[in-house]
Amino acid sequence: MTELPAGHPPIRQPKVGVLLLNLGTPDGTDYWSMRRYLGEFLSDRRVIEANPLIWQPILQGIVLTTRPSKSGANYKRIWDQVENDSPLRVITKRQVKALQARMPEVMVEYGMRYGNPSTAVGLQALIDAGCQKILFAPLYPQYSATTTATANDKAFEALKALRWQPAVRTLQAYFDQPEYIAALATSIQDGVAKLDFTPDLILTSYHGMPKQYLMSGDPYHCQCLKTTRLVREYLGWPPEKLRVTFQSRFGPTEWLQPYTDETLMALPGQGIKRVAVASPAFSVDCIETLEELAITGREEFEHAGGEKYAYIPCLNDSDIGMDMLESVVRRELMGWI
Secondary structure (H helix, E strand, O other): OOOOOOOOOOOOOOEEEEEEEEEEEOOOOOHHHHHHHHHHHOOOOOOOOOOHHHHHHHHHHHHHHHHHHHHHHHHHHHOEOOOOEOHHHHHHHHHHHHHHHHOOOOEEEEEEEEEOOEHHHHHHHHHHOOEEEEEEEEOOOOOOHHHHHHHHHHHHHHHOOOOOOOEEEEOOOOOOOHHHHHHHHHHHHHHHHOOOOOOOEEEEEEEOOEHHHHHOOOOHHHHHHHHHHHHHHHHOOOHHHEEEEEEOOOOOOOEOOOEHHHHHHHHHHHOOOEEEEEOOOOOOOOHHHHHHHHHHHHHHHHHOOOOEEEEOOOOOOOHHHHHHHHHHHHHHOOOOO
8 A cells, every 4th residue: 555645634444334314303302302303394395395484484483382392292102211212213223233234344324304313413424434435325115305305405415515525326215126015015914913803904104295295296195005005916915905094294285195094083984993004104113103103093093983903013123124224225335335
């Protein structure tokens, strides 16, 4: 190796990095932690496309005055008391550790679009470790401007502050990849097999979005429908056994339908009183799955006359989930490793 001139900055051995990107989570369940998190989240123009001159006074006024306390109470219902942390962050850390063990030839870090650790912090950690080639890997199986695009936006925004930028790639949506469909189908099938009842119906509940985003060209809705269809075909189940719904709507505008909560409250009246719910749009269990589906969804269904209800966890850091994630990451890194 050529000897460096005196005073030359140290040069690290070039490495390849993988930056797992997810939505984010508040640092705590208190009012101010929730307000900071919601303020960042709901100020994202990818998430709320309304004119900020109209939206920001509403957000800074009534929304951030009332919503943090309500959201904080919901987070308290699912907060990891052992780790004193959000389940999303706890599980994401385990994913990083598991992927790093499977792929020792790369460096693995993670960053959150909103909250901590930020995308910029995760990116800098990889650069400090000597990574000159980095894969941005948004952990959203289905593409949406409100998830995948804004995660990548934040990563590229962080690049703007660097003098020496690494070469970068972005992980494509994997909603129809064979590895993902097989892992998701197996997870649902195994989850159902563990129940003490046979569901009349299984809902695949996806995070919703305003219908206008679909009409403006966002492919998310179509990709959700395709994911469920492919899972159903993989399992050989009839169409009536697996149904698509959409959750987590916010505000007065029309969102993607049918709505999960309204469906759960209507099913008992239709004679469907044993239900299981899975959430394929999430790679990690979080407030939308652990509170909205596993707790509130059960309450809504049982209050309407439902008898048996179960939530099937996300892939998280399960063996089949990590097998899938390793596979799609390795595919994107071809030519680099």
